[in-house]
Amino acid sequence: MYIATARQAPAAGGTGRIAGNVLALGAVSLLTDVSSEMVTAILPLYLVLGLGFSPLQFGVLDGIYTGVTALVRVAGGHAADRWQRRKLVAGLGYGISAVGKAGFARAAGTSATAMGLVLAGDRTGKGLRTAPRDALITLSSEPSALGRAFGVHRAMDTVGAFLGPLIAFCLLWTLPARYDVVFVVSFCFALLGLLVLVLFVRDHRDVLPRVAVSLRSAFGLLRSRPFRRVCLVACGLGFLTLGDGFIYLLLQKKLDIEVAYIALLPLGTAGVYLLAAVPMGALADRLGRWRIFLAGHLALLGAYLLLAGTSGIGLLAGVLLLHGLFYACTDGVLMAVVGPLMPDELRTSGLALLQTGQVLARACSSVLFGALWTWFAW
């Protein structure tokens, strides 16, 4: 029934210009990703070397924040719909994460609890902002070029993910053991991201919906068949998706890569993703987004087959290429599939619901594969 209000299906044509709002959101994501990837890259070292955590405690903390994002996403999406304040909710998310970065520097000395709180805060911010941001991208773009718009956004986002660890390690290289400097610089990037959001991103505020937007109506979206189908397939595929860490570990074992260089493998994936996101988005607009989304999983399947079969430099290049293509074909493209399916007043909630399902499915599969990996000495 909600489908009645949905926008038109993607069609060829349109001017093909990427909206300024999408570019602005891309810049925000780029800056924020520099900030958060800087921290992610050095956090384990900082906790264990700087604060004297045991690796086990780190594992527990790591688990906490995956759970937090999943919960907050739905709440953020709902709030954005209810008050039609997508920019505000997204801004709140970026703001909380920025404060979290400042918290790391001061944090909490040696208390595991305080450190856990700061981490949870940081992840709350990430959970809050994702769905409203993707809803804004949908609303700011021509429906026919939505795949490309998401491609542009994800490419910019990935540039940030690329630069973050690089900046962090270069800082630690020039200023040994000054983790605090890394956190301060990360905080500066987060602030810049927030500033660009405030100054350059325009909110799309529809009139407040006549019907009250409730959490129930958000879950009611699942009654629409097309959306339910997308959710089921996306979550099912999510469950069959090995965590990135697992793929890199298999590569390392098969090729006997020096352990120190494992950290560089994600850069290979990110590089391919970065280059392929826009072309794949445009291709999705032309050939059908759902088709490209499924094709992305074929690429992933190809990567698994390579891992099972080949070896040598071909394996390394092939797996990283296919893995990057998988991301380029699925991450933004899925949002472009779902965005137009949603009624205006529940768009953010719907995106959040789907993302939460995906996150949970991947978390389950990660735990499952982790247990298998641990118990069978492969």
Add this chain to the structure above:
Amino acid sequence: MRILVVVAAVIALGIGATAYALRAPDKPAVAVEAGAVDLSEQGRLIFMDEISGKVASVPLSSPGGPRRVSSLSCKRFYTAARQGLCLADAQGPLPGSTAVFVDQALGEQRRVEVAGVPNRAKLSADGRMASWTTFVTGDSYSQAGTFSTRTAIFDKQTEVYSSNIEGTSVEGIKMANDMNYWGVTFTADDRTYYATMSTAGKTYLIQGDAVEESAKPLRENVECPSLSPDGTRVAFKKRVPGDGARPWREHVLDLRTMVETPLAETRGIDDQVVWLDNDTIAYGLPGEGIWAVQANGEGAPRQLVPHASSPSLV
């Protein structure tokens, strides 16, 4: 206009961050005296000076007094039988370690490049067997960011080097990918050792044989064992309920009776302790320096050296 605001913010934040980075971190002052750090000078405590990051020494009779600071940079240092083992950060942007063997004047004799970040280093009492542990990140199944340990044993006499003792089989425990070893302490025969092995969320005290590459579990919930000079007791940290970054309590296990005694130190010790004599252990506490406490569970802990870690005795 909006562009100008962003440019101004970039400049302001850039200047702020640079000023912060260049600001010299507050360094507490400690008294330093001239003189070389010598691993043959009896009665001196060797440690890592946390202010300079160099190997330093003080007389054990007045550990709070002025220290001698060398020019050798390490993360972890251990001395025995006039020899030293220094585990240092590797040069370069990627995390890695270097194990450096030094003579009594801290002159380099040999170096081994190791994966992972420095954690523990120890020599056997006669200096022949060296062992060290590093943390390796990204080596685990679930996420980038989780850790596993790598523990190496190096026999200086035969030059046999096993870079990772993960292949050691433990009686009665199924080999699994999550088996980790750390905190090796050798007995006087330079072949038998005690260490921690963890698998499936549990830690075990194992007694290993470096030649046979086999081991047997002795006890659960034991980490970072350290054998007493007379070889009769093992000090170790034991996980106890409670919050904090270091939920451990140091215990001493009598290997003859298998009775364990909690020590008077109630703060969590995350260290492989050293024995100053058969009745006293010493250990580092992050931010609080080196402390000592009686090994029989009595008395009270006392601070030996402030702004210091990684103690060992000449």
